[in-house]
Amino acid sequence: MPRQHRTLFLSDLHLGAIGARADLILSFLQHNQAQHYVLVGDILDLWHPVIPHWGPETQAVIDHLEARRAAGAELVYLRGNHDPDPATAPPGRRIPVPALAHAEHVGADGRRYLVIHGDCQDVRVLRSLLLRRIGSRIDEHLRRLDRRLRRRSRAARPDQASWAERLIAGFNGWIYRSRGYERRLVALARARGLDGVICGHFHIPALHGDHGLVYANCGDWVDSRTAITEDFNGSLKLVAWAEAQAQVREGTDLRPGFASGLQPQTGAM
Numbered sequence: 001m002p003r004q005h006r007t008l009f010l011s012d013l014h015l016g017a018i019g020a021r022a023d024l025i026l027s028f029l030q031h032n033q034a035q036h037y038v039l040v041g042d043i044l045d046l047w048h049p050v051i052p053h054w055g056p057e058t059q060a061v062i063d064h065l066e067a068r069r070a071a072g073a074e075l076v077y078l079r080g081n082h083d084p085d086p087a088t089a090p091p092g093r094r095i096p097v098p099a100l101a102h103a104e105h106v107g108a109d110g111r112r113y114l115v116i117h118g119d120c121q122d123v124r125v126l127r128s129l130l131l132r133r134i135g136s137r138i139d140e141h142l143r144r145l146d147r148r149l150r151r152r153s154r155a156a157r158p159d160q161a162s163w164a165e166r167l168i169a170g171f172n173g174w175i176y177r178s179r180g181y182e183r184r185l186v187a188l189a190r191a192r193g194l195d196g197v198i199c200g201h202f203h204i205p206a207l208h209g210d211h212g213l214v215y216a217n218c219g220d221w222v223d224s225r226t227a228i229t230e231d232f233n234g235s236l237k238l239v240a241w242a243e244a245q246a247q248v249r250e251g252t253d254l255r256p257g258f259a260s261g262l263q264p265q266t267g268a269m
Helices: 022-031 056-070 129-152 163-175 180-191 241-250
Strands: 003-010 032-040 074-078 102-106 112-116 196-199 206-208 214-217 226-230 236-240
Touching: 022 032, 022 056, 022 241, 032 056, 032 102, 032 112, 032 196, 032 226, 056 074, 074 102, 074 112, 112 180, 180 196, 180 214, 206 236, 214 236
Parallel strands: 003 032, 032 074, 112 196, 196 214
Antiparallel strands: 003 226, 102 112, 206 214, 226 236
């Protein structure tokens, strides 16, 4: 039976990009069910590849979310910097709700959170459309090369981070090493009189209160494969699907955990 949550926050699925793991996203959604699904940006990544990488499992993720919405669950969609204009997304691949720039989430315990993708707090040069396209092309070529090399290597394990994934994650961590975006996003929430911020964009999962309010980053489903969950008491948790899958294989409960390589300061708030 799927584990029940009040809310699931997922960001940076990048469906349509070569690095997307639609199979793992679908598995996570099938094992975790919620009353509210909040998609925190960069869900669709259809604008830069000549031919988007869209297969049956990718479509199944969209169909699953639509089915949960039809069954009565709330679906909230925040547009990220990679998401296409909703009007230009091909029929059948669109998220079936209006795209928002930001939203306010009220937790079961009454705490209120600003929910926003987070790209608005990038330094100006990183917000350049040209630079974003160049970065996406480099990412795509690296992952394509990595995929070819992994096919030829008998020693490669599918659950082990490849050299390309480590390179991309290391570069991303170097760009955002000061974590100044955390303070800026928390400041936005504080200015609105809220209790914290839930975001995505940076591909660096986190959950802590270091800046005086709750800062929660969902991570991504290209490298970290993490999500933020809210239980029926309003507690937030950062869940890594890699560890949860191991618990499934062992027949144990889907307890929240952190994947190897993550060093969050707090596991629940």
